Amino acid sequence: MERLITYKLPKFGFPRLLAIIGCWAYLALPSQADISLTFGTYAADKPTETVRKYRPFLSFLEIELSKALGEAVSIKMVIAKEYEHSIDQLANGEVDFSRFGPASYVLATKKNPDVEIIAMESQKGQKRFKGVIAVHEESEINDLSELAGHSFAFGDELSTIGRYLSQALLLSAGISGADLQTYEFLGRHDRVGTAVGSERFTAGALKESTFKKLVKSGVPIRELTTFDNVTKPWLASSTLAPHVVEAMRHIMLEEANASAVKQIAKHGFLEGDDADYQLVRDAMEDSQSF
Structure with missing residues (x-):
């Protein structure tokens, strides 16, 4: 005759039991990035060319941001078909950071004055x-x-x-x-x-x-x-946390990162200011009479 073996579970209150089950369920989930960022741009060239151009640098940025922030960072890319849609995405905080042309930056700041320059690309040390x-x-x-x-x-x-x-x-x-x-x-x-x-x-x-x-x-x-x-500015949405913006800026401007940075900006980055884009503002004003 078979002998039935039973185990007596510890006596937990129902709320505590639910908490334990919840912990087990959480631990069983696949690990996820602590910080998920979205990079937005538009297809000034073929979309496939846009992906080929940006992905290596974004992967580098993921690694360096993870080190700097002490949290795992993942970056996905969104490519808008039209300039205007991409501008709206940044101004509305639908993407966290972007690389725009100067006119798109000017238009984005009209929609949201709190859009911030992270850095601007260098052209042989010039802007x-x-x-x-x-x-x-x-x-x-x-x-x-x-x-x-x-x-x-x-x-x-x-x-x-x-x-x-x-x-x-x-x-x-x-x-x-x-x-x-x-x-x-x-x-x-x-x-x-x-x-x-x-x-x-x-x-x-x-x-x-x-x-x-x-x-x-x-x-x-x-x-x-x-x-x-x-040269093009890299921009942060008004909703991106300041410490993330500062970490990103440091990575882009850090001389030790020059070889990796050149994947996307051949001559690296420079500190940027809104006044750098007055030339473009003036041209946009002039073009209204075209």
Whole structure:
């Protein structure tokens, strides 16, 4: 005859028993990051290129922030299709930090003045770099004033180079929208360059790095003129904890991190201030009369 063996459980009150079961359930759960951050940007180039560009640096930032804050940090990336959506996401605190063009920064601060500059990218130790007005390599146009009566390709309607600075430059050469045969906003910088190369448009505005890539790949365009732009700021939403912002800033500016930082900012980062973007504010104001 089989012998039944029983064990007598300790006498716990029902509330205490629930607490113990709750602890067991908690310990059984997979570990999760203590701090989850969302990085937001927009697809100025192809989305796949955007992911390839940012992910290595964001992974580095996860590691360094975890060390600095003493808590595990994870960072996910959100890529908006349009500039305006990305600006709203940062201004509304839907993302924690972003890398924007200067005009998008100006617009974000109009929506939420508490958006903060973490750092700004360096261009060989400077805070300025170039935008390009490009024409077809066989174009006979050699001066901006000669664009009257011709077509022009802009980037996004909220783009610093692709709209505001290039429109201000055209105005300074005596060319307004009414003086052009036609103009369109094509979105990404690479689309502008290829449209000029295929002669859909006489000229177009795009960032210098994209211009050089397109020329290298065989797109038949050449530089008509260049103009100054301010390097991109990395921004924190008003809802991101100050100690996280400061830790992020320290990591970006720390000389010891230079090799890792160069994955995303070839020449590193500099401390940034709102006044650095006055050039862009002025151009945005001027472009209203385009």
